[in-house]
Amino acid sequence: MSTDHLEYDAGTVSALAATSIDVFDTTLRDGSQQEGLSLTVDDKLRVAEQLDYLGVRYIEGGWPGANPKDDEFFKRAPHELKLDNATLVAFGSTRHPGTKAEEDQVLRHLVDAETEAVCIVAKASSVQVRKALRTTLEEGIAMAYDSVSYLVSKGLKVFFDAEHFFDGYLAHPKFSLAVLKAAEEAGASTLVLCDTNGGMLPSQVESIVREVKSRSGIQIGIHCHNDTGCAVANSIAAVQAGATHVQGCINGYGERTGNADLTSVIPDISLKLKIDTIPAERLERITPVSHHIAELVNIPPRAQQPYVGSAAFAHKAGLHTSAIARMRDAYEHINPELVGNGTRFVVSEMAGRSTLALQAERLGISLDSDAIAKAIEQLKRLEHIGYHFETADGSLELLLRKAAGWEQEFYEVESYRVMSDHIPVGNSDILIGTMGSSKAAAFTATDSSEHPMNYESTEATVKVLIDGERVIATAEGNGPVNALDAALRKAIGGHYPELRSIHLVDYRVRVLNSAKGTASATRVLIDTTDGTRVWTTMGVSENIIEASWQALDDSIICGLLSASGRLRDTDEGCL
């Protein structure tokens, strides 16, 4: 791995006093506001473990008293969570207007959560205090002061989230600053400036944080949302203006457009600004932790995600791959291993000779330069009619092997046929009447539709030659592809028992040139696994059944190739 990535001239980054930043994760509180994200208490405990393993300084666990789930979390956390590095924080709001802090329910729940630190939110915008809280500005300030004082008196470290701070400051700076001053005087440890609506740009955040920093004697924090697409940049701008506490969520989870994505913020600050965030030796954990948490919250990771995405260091253009082969930092802004990620080459029509040669070499296929030229030409021709090899490593491997002169000898397909019969709702009497009940039993009733209880029967027949023998097999399925898969396995499964451990795991369809309607070309991708590896194969045809068959056929051949490869004690094959 080359290490000669360019060092940035420190002069272009504002002069910085800070040498370290406290990372405050709010995935379990603000992050869980994301639409479609719902965590059980067990999930929350497991996410917290991951955050601690990553090395964030604070983990905001939820809002005790707001819902039974968060109550249970704070009850179980002290017994079930062994935090190595992080401090657990309970979230709440200031007292309600017109109440006393010591009698307020919200504050009582915060104290009862028995964490070392709490974070309370207060409205730091005069418009919000008047219109949303419907109280006076004086009471808004008193709510902040009283609540912080009370919590400090209970021995708690208090983070003060100044909600709507930036909007409030722009409209009525005196009030917003007065709220901060009250919290500081009451003993808060940190004034966290929140861009609650997410509408700020970095230049605004930078100048406002700088102004606040010059007026206060305690730590300044930043909490950004991504509504202008600038949450990460706004967090960085705040740090450059003097903030030393940064709130955000793993993978940018959060309401609307999400909170600042800590998987970008942390490496940006650590690697670009050269200021400590999480312990330096743990930075390489950020990619696995990002993916692990995505798994826990059941939201597919985004390939394009900076630093941690599967495509973050993937190279496609031929121009680039040949340059990368010469010089690792030509198209990589950091060494991907620093964040636990890696370089990946993607093959497509844009890729030139060097990518294809690399790929063949990796698979142990020896291709001379004529064979490479032939493979490139075929790849371009096929991609022109809709094939897309970069996502179909299995079909690409078969193409490369064929270019090297290989032919598959597992089986020969003579023909295949699909028949699919459907009798809509209400016509089951027809079914029985015309077929007799024994044949009708072959039909299955489905309730998957607005046209409920369709009776349907789909079967496929496959005829193959295998070791000189002609085999005909018929099988049923939930649909044409499922039936073809079953029939092919039935036909050849006796000769290839290894097929039992090979399963289709994903099936994707894309219609190409769709302006032509139902006569358009269809591209089918199938992912298959043998339990250890996953390979993707592809078919393209105007007929979706033909396209599916091609992908299926390639999928099975890759599986057999891989299994026979293992028998021959090599570890190459489809992957």
Added chain:
Amino acid sequence: MSTDHLEYDAGTVSALAATSIDVFDTTLRDGSQQEGLSLTVDDKLRVAEQLDYLGVRYIEGGWPGANPKDDEFFKRAPHELKLDNATLVAFGSTRHPGTKAEEDQVLRHLVDAETEAVCIVAKASSVQVRKALRTTLEEGIAMAYDSVSYLVSKGLKVFFDAEHFFDGYLAHPKFSLAVLKAAEEAGASTLVLCDTNGGMLPSQVESIVREVKSRSGIQIGIHCHNDTGCAVANSIAAVQAGATHVQGCINGYGERTGNADLTSVIPDISLKLKIDTIPAERLERITPVSHHIAELVNIPPRAQQPYVGSAAFAHKAGLHTSAIARMRDAYEHINPELVGNGTRFVVSEMAGRSTLALQAERLGISLDSDAIAKAIEQLKRLEHIGYHFETADGSLELLLRKAAGWEQEFYEVESYRVMSDHIPVGNSDILIGTMGSSKAAAFTATDSSEHPMNYESTEATVKVLIDGERVIATAEGNGPVNALDAALRKAIGGHYPELRSIHLVDYRVRVLNSAKGTASATRVLIDTTDGTRVWTTMGVSENIIEASWQALDDSIICGLLSASGRLRDTDEGCL
């Protein structure tokens, strides 16, 4: 709609000289480098139409000479693209080291593309010139000068993409500036500074662009990648430093982590910096265009995307929704209608009810509150199993009509059947041998695949009752859906001659719960037109044939409903 969203204090945004910015879209060139994104020439033409409709100033169409697809695009574009607002740009590189510009292939292809403007890339980093191009710095500068001069001499407007400019400038500013100077002296119209590795932060971009701006007399442009999660912010920073040409891609498509997302950059500049980008009255097109292009490239839109995402103005937290009810700008940084988006409350039956009532009213369907409740319940049940009525206006109309007691009486389907026979390559002798050449004639030979010259025959049989008469019709097609469409039309076309003017125009397939493999549920969407209007219908089933049939059946019923509505001289119906 409240209009009292906070105005930002101009003082917090740097003083700006520019009053308008040229938006340069590179979705069709740099965007298509994204892994998993592959566009046919038809797709490219349709994306270009959308970009023009949105109102970008320049559309970079591809790299003529680099692959057959881009060649075909530039051949067809002048005839098939009616650009209303945008100028098409061809992309290429400077001449190769040691060649003459007038003899260079790359430059010749650029001239042959016959666009008004071209964009050429040159390495603006001394390290890159030495290590990747393996030539001298003098030749690097000469390549830039000669290439620009030559293209200008051919009457072309030349955008000059200074690749690796920021990294180059930080390492060896003299060389990077000399490359720019050469391009300027040779007559380039714009110096586009590229953060090719995407490793910059906004403060760096701002100071470097400011420096370049002070040294050059022509337009400065910016081209950012998102590797630090700051592509949008870096583009904004460049504009604040004096750049007036911004390159990016719709939805942030692009290699690795993507290019600057124009769906954020455009509204940030227009609405936050108050500098013109696309025509102001077209800004509301940005959400539909973003979604339309996502559909064309078949990458699911990201709900969290700023401004245009389906969750960008969605509110979940109870705290927020009650506040929003009081005050629209409490948690919305802009009025979502400005960008063609809307406020959405998550888990809010009231919102569902009023939306549905509005929809029914618009279609002239009268629904009492029981019928609405019933419709909502059915809609929720169906959406839970994979239906998605938001994108299927036709199927939604039928659902609403049914809730109002309507039943379609055009035809009744007794059953339908699809048979699809396939004989792979090399087996045509089997075909003739087993069937005789007359039956073999029913098979069509296709060359759409890596498995070329398959013989296949697909037919569908549909049995319907129409005006008391039982009709059985069989028809062939290129695939099961095409055959079903043909058979249904054959069966009922005699009774409904108006079907002749109704055509399917798009067919889309999405596999749901894909972890189950080929037995997963499939959602099919069909767009149909009668020449005036387009409607979308939908089907969901584990069997793709059944799902397609549902969508087809709904499509035809909507068409007949619409035609009979026209006969009755109302202009309602499916739309």
